[in-house]
Amino acid sequence: MEFGLSEDQRLIEQSLRGHLADAVDLDLIRRLAADKGGFDADLWAGLCELGLPGLLVAEAHGGTGLGMLEAAVAAEALGYSAAPTPFVGACVMAPLAVSLAGGEEQRRHWLPAIAAGEVRLAVGAGALAGATGTAELSLSGAHLSGRLTGLLDGGGASHALVYLADGRAAIVALDADGVALSARPSLDRTRPLADLDLDDAEAVLLDGADDAPAVARRVLDAGRLMLAADTLGAGQCMIDQAVDYAGQRVQFERVIASYQAVKHMCAEMVANLEPCRSLVWYAAHVQDLDDEAERRVLACLAKAHLAEVGREVARTATEVHGGMGFTDLMGLHFWFKRISYDRQVLGGPERCRQDAARAQGWLAA
């Protein structure tokens, strides 16, 4: 009986963090940022070896069948190292969508390929998340037409999973006729957002869900929670860098870490971020339980809260670095932009809080 990571979860965390510490350095981040594509085959291969894309896929379908807490631990680790790789969409939302909304045959078809890292799905949920972009898809038979902006994990994707406004999900192959995915460089150079144009494109409608909207919300919740965990990791890394830099930078004949103002900036960052870890853990824990309202409330509150705390941490850590934080020299801004990205996709904090209010019956009908 305990609140915290189990031994197994710690091992997963350690092995992933160890791998990322070796595999991702500032040079790689810079290279992929310059490329703006958001995908590196070697990094992806390494993460596949660790089983990342199959984390949530049942063992029967070739995955490891782990839960959302393990996924959150992974997201935090990826955020900590600002790893430029598909994850939230391709390794969490997509396998979850197929597992929960796919028919048996569909699951057997897609999940092993996802778990193996061979099929990589971009994910577009703008129609559900209160996004400010475009989400105009229409279905005719098994063919989709229209435009959807802001897809996650477009970089290196082979397919796209898209949500219709009614909560149904469909998969299209990016190399099929009438399908055009164009990556748009985003503020976070390591994670582009893609726009998808469909012109009578052949689509596979996931057909196994009794209640498609409920599953769609669950997938959206999972995505939001992963973004919260990502911000947690990125924020922690920014704090660590700030404390480290403050211990070296000398101004007025003293290391700036000895100034009370700088110390207190660091203390405030830590005091605000540290409890977020427990919030993310618990929110992840309940995602695997049956209580829909609880899942939604926790995922939305975690997303919104990490967005607010993350923003403060990103700004304060940059300020602690002084001019050096504003330059490109130390690369601190990659984490800064990662936190901005996490805040802005899949619904901003106000929208997430509204969803949490609705799920608790706090909204007038």
Next chain:
Amino acid sequence: MEFGLSEDQRLIEQSLRGHLADAVDLDLIRRLAADKGGFDADLWAGLCELGLPGLLVAEAHGGTGLGMLEAAVAAEALGYSAAPTPFVGACVMAPLAVSLAGGEEQRRHWLPAIAAGEVRLAVGAGALAGATGTAELSLSGAHLSGRLTGLLDGGGASHALVYLADGRAAIVALDADGVALSARPSLDRTRPLADLDLDDAEAVLLDGADDAPAVARRVLDAGRLMLAADTLGAGQCMIDQAVDYAGQRVQFERVIASYQAVKHMCAEMVANLEPCRSLVWYAAHVQDLDDEAERRVLACLAKAHLAEVGREVARTATEVHGGMGFTDLMGLHFWFKRISYDRQVLGGPERCRQDAARAQGWLAA
């Protein structure tokens, strides 16, 4: 052409501040706080000699015919010394209401008595200000019945000016039949809030306004602005006290004013409060102009903004004082509570901002 107080306005400010410095000390505040009545005849007499109740009354009616900027300067001075005296209702809202909404005869009857300080009006505008209290008055002929809570300046009042929900104003004598005013001790012991119960009470309806609701809003704006100015003065005094205390209090073998954390707390208070002075001045300036929307926007924004800055200043200045700020020993809490009172009466900041949005056409119809 200048943005700032004129020589005359500075003289008014100096003479009032000089008088208050002599007339109001912590002993007086304590005595009146213990009494909870909110009125001291000697203090009132002194302020009458300075012409405070006639400040806004035309010279033809025995006042000095000054404007809202002079009134704001006075409110700031009263806030600075936490003066326990009627002002916002009795010396600003009431004379303004009679001047703008009274018929000629009514003006001739009431204004000289108000200017002389002989008639002192409590003011109840809850029906207009989005107050959370009770505002249930009904008019039958020239008689009023019902209940109104949260009247300002009930202490020592001879009459009450009350607003009906439709914007009409009426005056009742507190010694008349069917009139019962009961002072409720408020958080700010020096300024009670009164509840008024009327049972078929004889009332004088102000009958000179072409557009009673517009005048009512103007009177409300004036009251809100005075509360903003009061907070400005009270906040400034708390900062001054905090800086002074920090220069004397020794912890860890140093005066606490030498700690960067304490210095920065003081710097933040000043940086946030100082621009408020110009906002209050300008907001006061436009109250005497013809542009209704501008009057409303500035008064409401000033009230809301001073409420937010005032709250931060009140808390921070108390924190700088450490335990001493939490005790009664230095009386700092009188200013703290004054700022809370200013925030909570005549509409909280959210409500004031909404009014400002509406006046600018920023609200959906």
Next chain:
Amino acid sequence: MDLTYSTKHQELQAEIRAFIEAEGHRSPKFGGGRNRPDQQALDWQGLLLERGYFARTVPTEYGGHGAEPDVLETAIIADEFSRAGISPGLLDVGNLIVVPSLLDLGSEAQCARWVRPTLTGETIWCIGNSEPGSGSDMANAQTKAVAVGDDFVINGQKIWTSGAHYADMMFLLCRTEAEAPKHKGLSYLLVPMDTDGIEVRPLVTMTERPEFNETFLTDVRVPMDQIVMGRGDGWKVAIASLKHERVMLGDPNKQLQRLHGIREMMRETVIDGVAVMDLPEYRDRLLRLQAEVLAAKFHNMRLLTLHDRGEEPGIPGLIQKLYGTTLNHKLSALAIDVLGEAGLPYEPHEFGENDPATAWQIDYMYDIGLIIGGGTSQIQKNIISERGLGMPREPKAVVPPARS
């Protein structure tokens, strides 16, 4: 992370629910005044101890239930009592600070003598840490205890001794080693309040409620064995007791209750015909605070787990007071804004359940007191940055003179 209820936990939950159903009516009002517990409160406390819902992990020989630490059990008990609006027992400084400090560092004799009557509410404690000249700088305590024969003779003045006017015992920090350096000369003594030479004077605060005191000690004699640990070990005891104080001040259950209270108030309070809950500018603030409160709740469960595992909590432990007291204040600030004008009438001496205005205004001010007390936020940030993050201590400085 293992929060699934085992059979044991399901049984505990069912047991407590049945208990509350059967006995809940005997509970004193929760969140009542800070006075000496009355007979109803003592009876209730006895019942809770008997059932093991209080002092659950305190050894049985000292009057506790002797259970193994279990964070889920702790959470279940707190949740069920909180949900039902039932008193969870005497959460006074004796139980929250003195008992855990004695169990950590006191002698067996001291534990045997003091833990049980503190649990039952028979013995009420006050804490003698702060002095007028040493608020944040606790190690600067000047109250002196001089060894005379088998006694210490104590002289000095304490401040912020909450409850001193009805307490039986004081947990007193004083200077026993006049010649030792600042941090090495301190000791903690257990002092009966009815000893000759102790005078308690009420200290009026901004809330106007009579909760705090100044306590003057003049030639107060206590036997030398009333010392906790050894002579000069006082700073170690202080560190331990401050840790317990931080936990007490950061208690998330209080925040959860406040959140629920505000939610209800927002449903009931109407501005211009609209419930405040339906005004998004307020509702959004409530949701923000809900996230912070939940973070505090789970953070606390994490700390309990770390404690149970015997791991040092490190940074997570250091931040609790700063986070909790700041959050408390944000909650009461929202409550006051919801109440608006109707939140101003203030009757701190005789307020009751139907007077949320006074209750929230008291909280709003008292919360500032808690931000200041037990180490101001500035001290907390020093501690977090120095002990938690390894940043340099405040450098020794040339002393600027106090202004006259």
Next chain:
Amino acid sequence: MDLTYSTKHQELQAEIRAFIEAEGHRSPKFGGGRNRPDQQALDWQGLLLERGYFARTVPTEYGGHGAEPDVLETAIIADEFSRAGISPGLLDVGNLIVVPSLLDLGSEAQCARWVRPTLTGETIWCIGNSEPGSGSDMANAQTKAVAVGDDFVINGQKIWTSGAHYADMMFLLCRTEAEAPKHKGLSYLLVPMDTDGIEVRPLVTMTERPEFNETFLTDVRVPMDQIVMGRGDGWKVAIASLKHERVMLGDPNKQLQRLHGIREMMRETVIDGVAVMDLPEYRDRLLRLQAEVLAAKFHNMRLLTLHDRGEEPGIPGLIQKLYGTTLNHKLSALAIDVLGEAGLPYEPHEFGENDPATAWQIDYMYDIGLIIGGGTSQIQKNIISERGLGMPREPKAVVPPARS
């Protein structure tokens, strides 16, 4: 307070409106990139100078309009241009920092030589204050200028020299008196950028835009009369120029424009069928910021009045940079939240009017740069508390060693 428009002001307002009506189409896009002004911008600047809408109070012998200071005139000009979305002229560091510094402290010959071409845009300046080792600690500048014959020979490195890649002149802080104490050894020199030995390298920042540089000076020779004031007077010049920089960084007109931009965006941006302006949780934030922006605007008018009256601004002057840069950042933060997901696509090199996402993201990051640059917020708070409130300076401390 006298803000009523006299006939003179009414005439000025009418005149400017007519001017904008007639000539406004010739204005360059306002708020365009930070590049060397193109011919259109230079022509426009010439027109503004001719009409006296720029450099209105600069003496005519130096190319200005020679008008008496008048805060209302200043406000009318700024308001009318801002309302019409028309460029108010070249608000570069030359005009905002160098010109007022030279008018305050430069020699007549220096004013005669440099003010006019700076006003016209013929001469573009960059500022050489910061060095890699002295960001906040500007007085620690290590760039050396040694007197050799009639010249100074300069060696060192500057950072944050925005515009150095297209500037004609540098306003350079350097150490001329090697033996003097830290603050007494500094001087300002006026250095042509085409002098041999100056190398400018772009400094990439988080925005990715090429705005800043590092500038390396190797045996750069300038005549000794290119010094502002006397040798060792550099710190006085620095204080004066930093004051002008604070004013520039706190400019409220920029904030007003931003506020209007956000307001429009909130009307146009729709989430789930509702305009963001109709979502109170956003609208309330806009109103909060409107109050802060208006406070900044009027505060600035107050400062202009104090300046015109010849009164020392004191605290009101010291807070401007801290307040303004903090507020800028709050504004861009709201803008980004309004844009949401649609605010993420980022094209900093070729963004145009129809790309608010990139424009606001740049602002959001650049604003942090401004909070840091020109004295971080921490330095600003030191200044406010020490110079403004008379609190003690940071005590001299034993130096903690840098960690390896």
